[in-house]
Amino acid sequence: MSDSHDGAGRRRRAPKRRRFLQAAGALSVSSLAGCLDVLGGDDEQRFEPGQIGSGRGGDYTPAGTPMEAMPDLSGEITVFSGRGEPLVAALFDYMDDLYPDLTITPRYDGSTALVNRIQSEGENSAADVFFSVNAGSLGQLADAGRAGELPSEVVDLPEEEFTDPDGMWVGTSGRARTVPYNTDTFGEGDVPNDIFAFPDAEQFDGVMGWAPSYGSFQAFVTAMRILNGEEETRAWLEGMLESGVQEYGDEFTIAQRIADGEIQAGFTNHYYIQRVLDSRPDAPLATAFTENDAGSVFNVAGACTVDTAADPEMAANFVRHLLSAEAQEYFIAETFEYPVIPEAEPIGDLPPVEDLQPPQDLDLSQLADIQPTLELLREVGITV
Numbered sequence: 001m002s003d004s005h006d007g008a009g010r011r012r013r014a015p016k017r018r019r020f021l022q023a024a025g026a027l028s029v030s031s032l033a034g035c036l037d038v039l040g041g042d043d044e045q046r047f048e049p050g051q052i053g054s055g056r057g058g059d060y061t062p063a064g065t066p067m068e069a070m071p072d073l074s075g076e077i078t079v080f081s082g083r084g085e086p087l088v089a090a091l092f093d094y095m096d097d098l099y100p101d102l103t104i105t106p107r108y109d110g111s112t113a114l115v116n117r118i119q120s121e122g123e124n125s126a127a128d129v130f131f132s133v134n135a136g137s138l139g140q141l142a143d144a145g146r147a148g149e150l151p152s153e154v155v156d157l158p159e160e161e162f163t164d165p166d167g168m169w170v171g172t173s174g175r176a177r178t179v180p181y182n183t184d185t186f187g188e189g190d191v192p193n194d195i196f197a198f199p200d201a202e203q204f205d206g207v208m209g210w211a212p213s214y215g216s217f218q219a220f221v222t223a224m225r226i227l228n229g230e231e232e233t234r235a236w237l238e239g240m241l242e243s244g245v246q247e248y249g250d251e252f253t254i255a256q257r258i259a260d261g262e263i264q265a266g267f268t269n270h271y272y273i274q275r276v277l278d279s280r281p282d283a284p285l286a287t288a289f290t291e292n293d294a295g296s297v298f299n300v301a302g303a304c305t306v307d308t309a310a311d312p313e314m315a316a317n318f319v320r321h322l323l324s325a326e327a328q329e330y331f332i333a334e335t336f337e338y339p340v341i342p343e344a345e346p347i348g349d350l351p352p353v354e355d356l357q358p359p360q361d362l363d364l365s366q367l368a369d370i371q372p373t374l375e376l377l378r379e380v381g382i383t384v
Helices: 085-098 111-124 135-143 215-228 230-242 251-260 270-279 312-321 325-333 364-368 371-379
Strands: 075-081 102-108 129-132 170-182 208-210 285-288 298-306
Touching: 075 085, 075 111, 075 312, 085 102, 085 325, 111 129, 111 135, 129 135, 129 312, 135 215, 135 298, 135 364, 170 215, 170 251, 170 270, 170 325, 208 251, 215 230, 215 364, 215 371, 230 371, 251 270, 251 285, 270 285, 298 312, 298 364
Parallel strands: 075 102, 075 129
Antiparallel strands: 129 298, 170 285, 170 298
């Protein structure tokens, strides 16, 4: 299917069918001029400030609006970041270096914890910008009346489906829910494309992993609860527990353990598989996608201004810079995420967004309703 445009001239993408991403053609970031390893442990490497926007081997120009075409940033900006320091500190450093009169003060914590902190601090919050790992936390802050409305110059940059309908937040990068699997154990046709098939699939008994304390997993369960109702979601969770699913603290570990053969499949965001394959290109690891269900949700990391921002215009311009060509290139190549601006495409062997099949009846803003999900997880015996 081809791209389409709405009346405002903004491109809308129609979904296409593509289920499997094989390991054979996995991205090797070492071949990219501006890109370094991600999540390499205590000695992990990052982008150097001068490398962001430097291109890939001289044959790549970052797509979108460059920072130099955006309003300059100056003064002090405090960013409450639910995105971890290893993932975004290099980008913040680059912006600090680009603008001599700018000082960025990041405060890192979990997205939910930061929302709670902003609300508890009230008018005394130091937050100018909230940078979230998922749309649900952004929606929570907006629903609490603590987000500032973004100007059209910011809201119009990403694809419309990656923005809040009321213009209170924008997505800055995207991630797809996936089912990574060990290719020494399973073939392409062995992995169901229906998320509800897994509890009853005997070949997956005792060999799957999940990370229920992880925000993206909770967003996935929230999507299931919204799309299928609480009772069907409860039955799915109980079925997975009965099948012997193993619990891990994070989804990167799940992808690593699948590659090691400790488990054979699991539920993770797409980029964790890519990070494993980047350092271990021959690992027996591939990615399957379910279709039109909660297991195929396409969520976004994103940002908004906070109503306590000392300079709301400058805070909005900071969010705008997260949608610049340089920032989008960083998210594409350094964190293996999907870009959200229409001019850019993912690199490596990732399928384009339009080739995925996320559920069509889910608005990302609905993922803010996470409290009933946490209660449900606890009720079935899962610690979160």
